[in-house]
Amino acid sequence: MSDADKPRPDEKPVDAGDTVTEERPQDAETTDDSRSRSLLREIASGNALAGVLAVVLAVLVGSVMIAATDETVRETAGYVTARPSDFFNAVWEAVSGAYNAMFRGAIFNNLVDDPARQWRPLTETLKYAGPLILGGLGVGIAFRAAMFNIGGRGQMIIGGGAAAWVGFRFEGLPTIIHLPLAIVVGMVFGALWGGIAGLLKARTGAHEVIVTIMLNYVGYYLVFWALTKDWLLATPGSVNPKSPPMQESAILPRVLGDQFNLHLGFVLALVAVGVVWWVINRSTLGYRIRAVGENPHAARASGINVGWIYTVVMLIAGALLGLAGVNQVLGTVTSGVSTDIDAGIGFDAITVALLGRSRPLGILAAGLLFGAFKAGGFTMQAQENISVDLVLVVQSLIVLFLAAPPLVRAIFRLPAQEAK
Template identity: 35%
Template sequence: MNKVLKLFTKDSITLPVIAIILGLLLGAIVMMVGGYNPIEAYSALIERVYGNSYDFGEAIREMTPLIMTGLAFAFAARAGLFNIGGEGQFMIGMTAASIVGIHLHGLPAFIHAPLAIIAGAVFGGLWAALAGFLKATRGVNEVISCIMLNWIGLYLSNLIINTFALQSGDTRSVDIQPSASIAISWLSEMMGNARVHWGTLIALLAAVFFYIFMWKTKQGFELRSVGFNQDASKYAGMNVNRNIVKAMFISGAFAGLGGAFTVLGVFGYQSVMASSPGTGFDGIAVALIGMNNPFGVVLGAILFGTLTYGSAGMSFSADVPPEIVRIVIGAIIFFIAAQGIVRWLLKPFYAKRKKEKVS
């Protein structure tokens, strides 16, 4: 436990907390300028999420894919890569899981569901590995290739669903086989039919895997070393190109799992999408809030999911536009990115503490 806590330095804990507080305060100011009551709005937000078992279960459902896409961005960032392609990897993972869930028949649930999950992870990883391969072999910036792959992933997913799984006369696929579902029926019934599923547990285990792999294995050390300095890593005998592709593959596998969970645990089918769902981009915000720390990502997803799902409560109970929540989230990310502002605000407190220690 102490080793895990060492990941959280003074800045990695203090800066996000202060950024969250400042973001909430800025949101409150915006509400007051607009003639809304911020106390009533934030109370409605909390009540919406934690007021009953159904909404709590749905909030957990909202948080789960954010954990996975947040881990995807954070993992690549630890290896010095900017994986902005979580959106495409999420959709490709979703599509792979859908095809396996729909077209494999006669398999028991303990085989079918894991196969569909693995398909989502593998194809999401391969989609990200394309960007890693282009960077490693041709020097193509991963931001550019990931953005292009996001659009290709959207249209390729729609093409596959249209061609191989479309329900006649509809814009969605046929339902996945019941044996591929990862929904937890007994827990769903206890929580008022909230769409809870095993993916939440897997997401938490993925955060633990992230920590163990990145900080407790030789491969993880190599990835972090490449992220710090590619030239020094190459001089030390590490295969930089291989580590770039590996980091992107694992990163994409996280995002692909998020897509698989959404199909197998929440909807049970996949729609033809007019635009990308946005979960991959939200994962970037979650990772930034969590300072690219796997356990920080989990906490960031809880905050992001609470604000996102609870915004409906603000709208219905306090008549506050849900867009205010996006202002709050944007402000939090701004203050995390502009760490100099936060440190400047904290400077008097640090100086006072230092003076007390000296005296």
């Protein structure tokens, strides 16, 4: 026997009756899908401390930007080596003044004596937080099933447009019938619009990111077309089409009286938080959603209909985002709606869901924080002459740090997250 024919020490002998099978590489598509799901779980299911630290980092970077854009800071920087105290005092005045103004615009205004005016900023924060919480729940529940619902804008536009049609078309109905009808119709249309993505994923394997992004455009132009037709929403031939104002019987009532803008929409958001928490943590459906989100292949092997879960999750997500659109239409823009129904909330909801780690209570807290950003940003701009766009920069930085958990852990020297 030649040396080439001798078996190597690490080579297992093969019997004559054995069947030799060639090891095949793992399917690339399956590998990419597993990696994307793993990344989503890491981003959306990390510990709360990483989320808090992401906010802290974003605020710190925002403080640097506030100081860099302040005229006094730039002036004192010219002679910082001669009188450094002037420079640091200017930085402190710029940063503290900006965040004090934001606090007065979002929580409590200590510059006035009237108690109603003092606490009015807090009610504005809650008003802005309502649709953000609802939108965050819609995105978050999809995250729990490892699905990227990027179609919040389209679902809000379709749900809000349907609610608006009911809100101004049906005249003479009592509030007890008209208002619930508009709310239900908005949720149903939002659910159907979101369900399209879930059904396509279940039946054809179409990726929900592509489908929901495209449905955003379809929903936008569909409502734009509807606003130009007098038999649908009303202002034919208008360059900036807008619907008629809502009937009084379809407007969400204010919960603290006419002196505050806080309306029933925030109460609906709180109810939605409780319902979603119960569904996710206490129901059989929630268990199946979590199982599919962790490992759809194992869930399918255990008898769970994964395609059905995808469809149901997107129906629920669409209904919640449709309710966010209803909140906007019947509570904030009751004078009439246009194609900017969502007011950017459809995309802000993604940030809220990420910051809340896809947990209902976390989303509630994140929605309140972003509501405070939005309410306080206007005061910061008016009183400190700081662009409200800076608030958007801070929100974007929060997303950046949330999407890079290893970066946050490295900066603050946190221990690595254990693999589940």
